[in-house]
Amino acid sequence: MLVHPTRPVHPLVEPADFAADRLPDAVAAHEDALRVVHRWAWEYLCEPHADLGRRGDVCPYTGTSLQKNLFFLTVHPGKPTDPAELAELLRHYREWFPELEPTGGAGAQFKTILVLFPDLVGPADFAVVDRTQELLKVEYAAEGLMLGEFHPGPPDKAGLWNPEFRPLVSPVALLGMRHMVPTDFPFVRGDDATLSVYLRLFGDRVPTYLRQDVRAAADRLATSGS
Template sequence: MIVDPTDPNRVLVELSDLRGPLPDQVRRYQTALYSVVGWAHQYLVKPHPDLGRNGPVCPFVQGSLDRGLLYLAVHPGRPGTVTEVTGALARYREWYPELRAAAGRAAQYLTILVLFPEVASRLVDEAQSRLKAGYVAQGLMIGEFHDGPPPKPGLWNHEFRPLRSPVPMLAIRSLVPTDFPFLRDDRDFVAAYLDRVRPEDVPSRWRAEVAEVAAAFGL
């Protein structure tokens, strides 16, 4: 367990914490925590017949699990507005660079899943939309998950909805080279991508498209 130095009531639960009694701050949400960990192991890191490509649903997560850099947080209560949800994320965004620095060479795998067990799914979608620009500008990605599921289709099969999860949550992680398809339609997003991804690290299948999109935006 990692305790926020600015607020002892805010904690990040590590997977190893789930083997014993949970801290008081999150004990009432243990069912939600266990279900999300099961979802990560049984869904995110596994292939899916509707995915439209080979490999796991999320290629990023196994690296986080292997390095012990997948953290869980729980926001208690029932936020009633999108502003409450975005406000709850503010400290995690501030905290992330500190945690990333401590992670050393494995920092790109640092992931924080902020669970909102009692929130309406639409607020998760709206919060992600409102927060994305600020996160991308900081070199971060923020993703929305709930059992709606979120309406965004898969990249390789537009009939598939890959962001379904058992608990509403927002996920924070570092921007990585494979994120280009999620950023390509916005000039500021593409600029942030180009600032943080070296040309040689762009996946070969997207290099021509990255160059084309950058040129179209005058970047």
């Protein structure tokens, strides 16, 4: 478990912590929520799904993050009703994120923080999570971060390869942050602000299979003057 040395933020539970029979005392009150999300990450995100519409795991990124002990979970109890309140809670983790080891090198791209909100349990609560992600996504992208919304709703966003599939479903409402990576183009192509950040960060190292689509998106963005 990681505790920030100076800031009053909740501790980060590491994948290695789940090997113990009981989580550390500081987070024991939320053990059920933490364990169910940790299990969901392994059993859902790290596995193929018949409805996904492509081969491979639901999230190709998560398995490596877990294996490298860089998949951190934290819990905030309560029922925030305003996206601005959730945004403020997340601010601490956004500031802590770049300080977490490793701070550089290839391994740094696998750092992930999931902030769990176990008391947000109904449609109105889930809408707050969705609106918070929408409010913050461009701000986070400007710092090279992706912010994703997950909850039992499930979120309205359709899968990239199967529009009938809702891949962002999770057993506990949460918001997750990680580094933007070159393979994230399909997630940003429809939003000019986040697309601009992607092109700035990865324009010279786009995966081969994405180059044609990225070039077309860049040309469209240049033509539109965005």
